[in-house]
Amino acid sequence: MPELDTLAIIGLAIICAGGLAYALIYPLLSGEVKAEQRREAVAQITPRPVRTKVEEASAKRVSIEDTLKEIERKQQKSSKPPLQVRIAQAGLTWTLRQFYIISGALAIGAGLATLVMGMPPLAILAAVVVFGLGVPQWILNHLKKRRMTAFLNELANAVDVIVRGVKAGLPLGDCIRIVATESQEPVRTEFRHIIEQTTLGIPLHEAVMKLFDRMPVAEANFFCIVVSIQQKAGGNLSETLGNLAKVLRDRKKMKAKIVALSQEAKSSAAIIACLPPAVMFFVYLSTPQYISLLWTTDMGRLLMAACLFWMFTGVMVMRKMINFDF
Template sequence: MAAPGTRAAIVSRREQVAKSLKEVEAKRNGTKVTLELKIARAGLSWTRSQFYMISAVLALVVGAGAFVMTGGPLVAAGAVFAGGLGLPLWILTFLRKRRIAAFIKELPTAIDIITRGVRAGIPVGDCFRIISREAEEPIRTEFRLVVEAQTLGLSLGEALVKMYERVPVSDVNFFGIVISIQAKSGGNLSEALSNLSRVLRERKKMAGKIQAMSMEAKASGGIIAALPFVVATLTYLTSPDYISLLWRTDIGKLALLGSAIWMSIGVFTMKKMINFDV
């Protein structure tokens, strides 16, 4: 049976951990996603004015290309809207996803470096500096920003909150929470980071297994989605007058619209069935 003093210490540590978790989550939930933050998440160094300038250039290029190809002012106006608003945001989203995937891939290795460094007696700050000099991108840049934030006076926990704002994934959240709790409540940091690294690697393995198991369903969905277009193309090449009724008559247009709706529902349903959060 534990002594009263030991039980009191355990209860006190649990209270400190709970308080630390609440503070960390409060800081993370209060983040507002601005345009500058979206650009930083994509790994770009653009300013707001540069983003607007690039958006204007893309709008002009896409609009001019659509006008030359179709000759319709309405189509060109829609292309200007899509090129000026949709395309730049799509580029940021694409770059953000690619950067996050690269970050998640290298994060367990960075955590292992910190774990071995702490066990060898190297301070956590020096471990971060080693990673900021020798790791792969984008890990190197993110840890360099953490080191620079500490140089400016932020605590390690606050600097990791900034990292989570730039890389908003659960892996970084777990990493920041572990560091923040250990800094405030004490404990074996190397053991906690080692467990976290193992968990992240197991999650990565599980995600790979799920992706491999869902490839058959993805292939089936792709074939089913492409089949109507293939059949329509072959029918148009062999009997153009027969299939042209679909876009020449009102009933045919309604049939195309209904088919597109039902096909979209089926594709999105299959996509939802084979997507899993690990």
């Protein structure tokens, strides 16, 4: 039966060829090869460049230095704020036109008052200049200083609220929003400005940096630097702000101690400055013709001007001696 053997061999060859073709072609037709390639591509891990601790510390230091340089540059630009900014720093809502109108009204009122009193033209001009230019600026600076003092008294408490919120797991923006809602003025208003700016899309660190423009004190600058560096370089925000709150309270205690220790010198300066006018007033009450030579004669007026100049110089020297920057 050679024909049957031949047919069997041919059949077995066909079966082997079909099995081999099935084994080689079926994975391509069924998509198993592509699936395997996709799994390998997904499972493949691209090696990341490993940075040492020294390199990370160096990069962080460079980021902090860049942030500090940017802060210093902004502060140099805002060293001499315009009049509108100073009005806002004083907590007033006046426009420049309203400020000029009030200054002009004070100048006109002072001029009319001195004119009615029969003063000489030079005295009238001096009164107009003082009340038109000097008094409004003095009032503005006084309101600004009083508002900054109130801000410093409340800033440490606001920072403590932020520290507790961050430790509880709240984001920094929500902590600032709590301060803007529950703190005392003017901290509440200043932090509300930060929230309003972040609502408009300004990044948080840029909004915080504008706090120093509205409240140019060292303590506000510390807060701006801490938040800005943390936002750019990272770090433990709660610990950093906790240290900042401690620094703010220590500065407040030091300022109170300096004020207490300098009260004696301030009292001495006040007594020395008030003693000559008081003696002059009582002498005038007793013997007017004796003391009137000081303003009725040329030599008397010259001596009075010299005495006023030296008294003013002495008071300014004592003021400089008892004022401390820390």
